[in-house]
Amino acid sequence: MVREAAPAFFTHPDLGDSIGDDVADWVGTLQLGNGEFFVPDVNQRALLRAMFAGPPGVTYQTRDKKWFSSQVAVVAPRQNLKTATLEMGVAAALWLLDARLVVWTAHLYNPAAAETFLHFKELIDCNPHLSRNVKRVLEASGGQGIELMNGARIKFQARSKNAGRSLSGDLIVMDEAYALSTAEAGALIPTRSARPNSQIWYGSSAGHLDSDQLRLIRDRGRDGVPRQTYAEWCSTAECASDRCNHEIGEPGCVLDDVEEWAKANPALGSRIDVDTIRDERVSMSSLEFARERLGWWDEPSAGQVIPGPRWAACATDGAIVGPVCVFADIAIDRSVSVVAVCGNDADGIPQVELADMAAGTDWVTDRVSQIVGRNEVLAVGARSAGPVASLLPELKGVCEESDTEFVKVGSGDFAGMCGLFFDAVSGKALRHRNDPRVDAALTAARAHQVLDAWSWERTKVDVDAAPLVAATGAFALHAQRSRVVEVDPLQNIW
Numbered sequence: 001m002v003r004e005a006a007p008a009f010f011t012h013p014d015l016g017d018s019i020g021d022d023v024a025d026w027v028g029t030l031q032l033g034n035g036e037f038f039v040p041d042v043n044q045r046a047l048l049r050a051m052f053a054g055p056p057g058v059t060y061q062t063r064d065k066k067w068f069s070s071q072v073a074v075v076a077p078r079q080n081l082k083t084a085t086l087e088m089g090v091a092a093a094l095w096l097l098d099a100r101l102v103v104w105t106a107h108l109y110n111p112a113a114a115e116t117f118l119h120f121k122e123l124i125d126c127n128p129h130l131s132r133n134v135k136r137v138l139e140a141s142g143g144q145g146i147e148l149m150n151g152a153r154i155k156f157q158a159r160s161k162n163a164g165r166s167l168s169g170d171l172i173v174m175d176e177a178y179a180l181s182t183a184e185a186g187a188l189i190p191t192r193s194a195r196p197n198s199q200i201w202y203g204s205s206a207g208h209l210d211s212d213q214l215r216l217i218r219d220r221g222r223d224g225v226p227r228q229t230y231a232e233w234c235s236t237a238e239c240a241s242d243r244c245n246h247e248i249g250e251p252g253c254v255l256d257d258v259e260e261w262a263k264a265n266p267a268l269g270s271r272i273d274v275d276t277i278r279d280e281r282v283s284m285s286s287l288e289f290a291r292e293r294l295g296w297w298d299e300p301s302a303g304q305v306i307p308g309p310r311w312a313a314c315a316t317d318g319a320i321v322g323p324v325c326v327f328a329d330i331a332i333d334r335s336v337s338v339v340a341v342c343g344n345d346a347d348g349i350p351q352v353e354l355a356d357m358a359a360g361t362d363w364v365t366d367r368v369s370q371i372v373g374r375n376e377v378l379a380v381g382a383r384s385a386g387p388v389a390s391l392l393p394e395l396k397g398v399c400e401e402s403d404t405e406f407v408k409v410g411s412g413d414f415a416g417m418c419g420l421f422f423d424a425v426s427g428k429a430l431r432h433r434n435d436p437r438v439d440a441a442l443t444a445a446r447a448h449q450v451l452d453a454w455s456w457e458r459t460k461v462d463v464d465a466a467p468l469v470a471a472t473g474a475f476a477l478h479a480q481r482s483r484v485v486e487v488d489p490l491q492n493i494w
């Protein structure tokens, strides 16, 4: 008998007097179509215990007694335990725990919701004590659901069909949650104050690059946060070489390690057999296999030059108070232009901001002229080549009129500026105002190798590096000019 692997991460509130064991016992009496019973295994029982932890007497209708977890997330490779556990919980919510409305959602083009609908019909058919309470089963395409005698309902929905429409219910299940963006989740989930004691459950396999909602839940869940249950099955092992390319048979590669398969797949040896996974290893790409069978997430930070948390650590609400340097740049398709400024804040720490980012290119010179006219400006800069080159004569003219230094930055010098910028962010020697336009460029940006240094890559079309180029340039010009003042002994005559 194979012992099912425990989750690699499992955080939850105190279990207190959880009714999860009662739920598990009740579910275990339900007959399935194949004549077996719907008996939770060790992991499923542990999950039910965490999901249904709450004060004695808690149900979905008790406003004064709340579930200890308002959110529950189960992340595991497919065919293991995730969907069945959520189905067990939904059956209990509806037949035992007074949920009036349960909404089961899955990603469009995914038959998962239809599959779950079939399972519920099977449960009803095989269990007279359930079917006695069923008023009707709704089969209409897009409107599948089950209604009980007391008016309680479960609805099955594909999420994208309801884009822009918020969901309301005592229990909302987001199956295939890897396909959910943060914006989508925000639009789907209404304020839950209208319901006395609601929950949201997420089920998913490991996240893809754009699984931002699930990644948010994971980052909080792995550490553990109040009112959230989080369980994740995956391999946390690392390949023998950090340059392993995960080809089949590569020595020390985790992707070929059956013991690691077992850690990520608790059903290995029972519902999933080893040969099935061997076949997948051969037929899938290495990255897909790692994600789908080992629970390895596709991480956007894998090639990201400045990791998001490090950048976030430099955010401020403060303002620039000192003289500034200005840097202009234009997107590679010339659709937008950016003007960034950098100056010291009240603590003497340089702060970067986008003064402007707007469509077209013809406004840039006027805006720079305005900044130079109204503020103390140490220098104005732009790249010497690339899209912004067409503006160089005008920008130079503006600077000459106002007796301001103008700097054309060649690619070697700009690579040095990128290094300065990177070091400043790493050492928290820079501040910014969490501008989403810079954040987007930062997330998309990749480093482009220039001799032995690197520079922001300009080939990305969907999110251009221009905001980042401008911010980097403004910061570096400022750093160089402040340094001249600080270290030049001749200027320091007092």
Ligand SMILES: [Zn+2]
Pocket: 239, 244, 245, 246, 247, 250, 252, 253, 254, 255
């Ligand atoms: Zn490997």
